[in-house]
Amino acid sequence: MKCNMSFNKLKFGSTIGIIGGGQLGKMMAQSAQSMGYKVIVLDPDEACPCQYVAHEFIHANYDDQAALNQLASLSDVITYEFENISASQLEYLVSHYNVPQGYQAIQILQDRLSEKQILKESNCNIAPFVQLTNTEDLNDAISSIGYPFIVKTRFGGYDGKGQVLVEKAADLKDAKALIEVEECVAEQYLKLNKEVSLTVTIGANNQITYFPLQENEHRQQVLFKTVVPARTDESIEHSARNEVQKLINNVHFVGTFTVEFFIDKSNALYVNEIAPRPHNSGHYSIEACDYSQFDTHILAITGQQLPQEIELLKPAIMMNLLGKDLDLLENQFSENPEWHVHIYGKEMRKANRKMGHLTVLTEDINQTEQALLKAFEGRAI
Ligand code: ADP
Ligand code: MG
Numbered sequence: 001m002k003c004n005m006s007f008n009k010l011k012f013g014s015t016i017g018i019i020g021g022g023q024l025g026k027m028m029a030q031s032a033q034s035m036g037y038k039v040i041v042l043d044p045d046e047a048c049p050c051q052y053v054a055h056e057f058i059h060a061n062y063d064d065q066a067a068l069n070q071l072a073s074l075s076d077v078i079t080y081e082f083e084n085i086s087a088s089q090l091e092y093l094v095s096h097y098n099v100p101q102g103y104q105a106i107q108i109l110q111d112r113l114s115e116k117q118i119l120k121e122s123n124c125n126i127a128p129f130v131q132l133t134n135t136e137d138l139n140d141a142i143s144s145i146g147y148p149f150i151v152k153t154r155f156g157g158y159d160g161k162g163q164v165l166v167e168k169a170a171d172l173k174d175a176k177a178l179i180e181v182e183e184c185v186a187e188q189y190l191k192l193n194k195e196v197s198l199t200v201t202i203g204a205n206n207q208i209t210y211f212p213l214q215e216n217e218h219r220q221q222v223l224f225k226t227v228v229p230a231r232t233d234e235s236i237e238h239s240a241r242n243e244v245q246k247l248i249n250n251v252h253f254v255g256t257f258t259v260e261f262f263i264d265k266s267n268a269l270y271v272n273e274i275a276p277r278p279h280n281s282g283h284y285s286i287e288a289c290d291y292s293q294f295d296t297h298i299l300a301i302t303g304q305q306l307p308q309e310i311e312l313l314k315p316a317i318m319m320n321l322l323g324k325d326l327d328l329l330e331n332q333f334s335e336n337p338e339w340h341v342h343i344y345g346k347e348m349r350k351a352n353r354k355m356g357h358l359t360v361l362t363e364d365i366n367q368t369e370q371a372l373l374k375a376f377e378g379r380a381i
Contacts (some may be wrong), residue, residue, distance in 0.1 A: 006118065007121045010076055010302035012036035017064065017075030018289060021050030023344040023354065024278050027286070029053050031161075031294035037302070039212040049344040063089060072097040079255065080300050083110045083276055084156055088131035100204065100301050101254045108251060115273060122246045124271045127262070135176045138281045141166075141186035148189040151175040153182045160221020165189060190270065190290050194195035194263040198240045199282040201256045202212040202248065203306040213237040214281045216260075222352065225372070226281045226318040228288060229364060231265065238349045239269045247274070256297035268290040270324045280320065280354070287359045288316035288342045306381060317368055319376065321356040323349040328378050336375075338362075 010016075016032045018025045020041030029039040029050055034065040041054040043062045051057045056074070060067030062085045072078055078099045087107035094103050101190075110115045119126045130140045132151065141149050152238055162182070163176045165187075178184060195218065206306075215230035223372040229238070244259055258279035260272040278323035282293035290311040291299075299306055320331070328350060333341050362368035 010037070010304055011305075013038065014076040014302070015040060015070045015074060016298070017042070017078045018054075018081060019052065019068070019071070019078065019085055020052065020081035021045070021048035021057070022081060023346075023356075026053055027283075027292075027294045027342075028079070028081060028278065028297060031292060032298045034094050035295075035298055035302075037298070040074055041072060042067060045349045049346060052345060062086065063087060065092075068069075068093060077301055079297070080106075081277055087317075089124045090374055101302070102252055103274070104252050109274050109276050111245040112152055112157070112273070113183075115225075116185060116187075116231060117232060118250055119247065119271050122250045124243050125245050125269060126271050127188040129185050132179050132184040132186055135179050138172060138175060138179070138186070143237065145186060145188045149186045150189045151184050151186050152176065152179055153184050155182070159223075160218075163221065189263050189265045192262055193265050193267065194230075194232060195261065195281065196232060196240065196263060196273070197226075197258050197260045197281040198244060199238075199256060199258045199260070199285070199293050200244055200253075201278060201293070201300050201306055203300045203305045204254070206250070209304050209308065209310055210241060211282060211285055211310050213240055214284070216281050220352075222243070222322070223280050223320055225320070225369075226284055227369065228284050228316050228318075228354060230311060231365075234266070236263065236267075236269060243269065243271050247271075251377050255300045256282070256293045258293075281318075282361050283317040283342070283357050284318040284349060285310070286342075288313055288361055298356045315363065316359055316361050317365065318353055318357055318359045319372055321358060322351065323353050323355050324351040325376065325379055326355050327351075329375060332375060 015038040018041045021041040026049040032039050038055045040056040041050045042058040046059050058067050069189050072093055087103050090103040093099050108118050116129050127144050131138040148167040151164045164178050166175050173216040195216045197214045201209045212228050215227040217225050256278045257276045259274050261273050262270040278293045291307050338360050339358045341358045360368050
């Protein structure tokens, strides 16, 4: 396969092309630059966060073939910051340029249905699901899964967008409205004890490096905070790695990706979804680990050796800063030097838009958590 053959080590001073210039692209670029690489980014938004840190910026839509070709011809390696780029265009780039991540993972994971199918084929533990091609199929969901279930669009959902929770017959109306617009899947809505995620990097020679297990709390389906190490039995981390192993037997990953998990009330672990790129729940690693999830991603795609183990230097809590959190907390940044504040540089501040995050390193997770929750208290849920 082209992606394995082209695994030459990239020399310092080589150029990394990144498709997508949001906060993930920006933090990727910063890691790349600290290792001596140049960065070119392509993004449809002229004011995207990465624009100001990239050596060159191509202002174009993700499906602009000429612009993608331009990016590729100027770059020694291509990577991406998000999964919703066209798999066929990525396939074209893979066959003409150096794209070590390939296109298979993107192709499978950008569709929730094929994502669930591959997880099932891989023998991973997942919540029961059914495909919803039309509104009639909701009857299958009711008979085979039963209430409550959650309907999710197959394509393009993030941060809970494109999802309807169906707890009772009266909620079917909203689910039908969603299915009339887009094909969906329905999955059992689990009673959660906890959510955790595992960030993993796979290198050129299939070397695999795990970050510590992350404990995540979502509010209104958007990540609110991440605590590391996750406060779970050790066996959960072991089981999570096992699930990842099953998956990578079937999907070719290179670089950093994250698997999100549910833990239900009986302590059973389910794979929720996979992000084939650095992930919000891995941001703590910038300060808390000896390598960040962005560092290991750059090492992987430039064909370098990965660290065997990622060391957690200190337990950490990461809190997302949405627009409404910035309104509340901005004045407190200077009074809390232990908050490592990252502001992404998005021009438009919106109440529910991710504008940044902060990480606190601490030997006393519970006390720090209480202090942070108090600081975020005035936040509208
Ligand atoms: P997204 O792509 O928007 O992150 P997810 O499928 O991860 O979509 O859903 C977002 C959040 O919604 C999850 O992290 C979880 O808190 C909640 N959620 C989604 N599906 C389920 C489910 N089947 N059971 C319980 N909670 C769920
Ligand atoms: Mg998710």
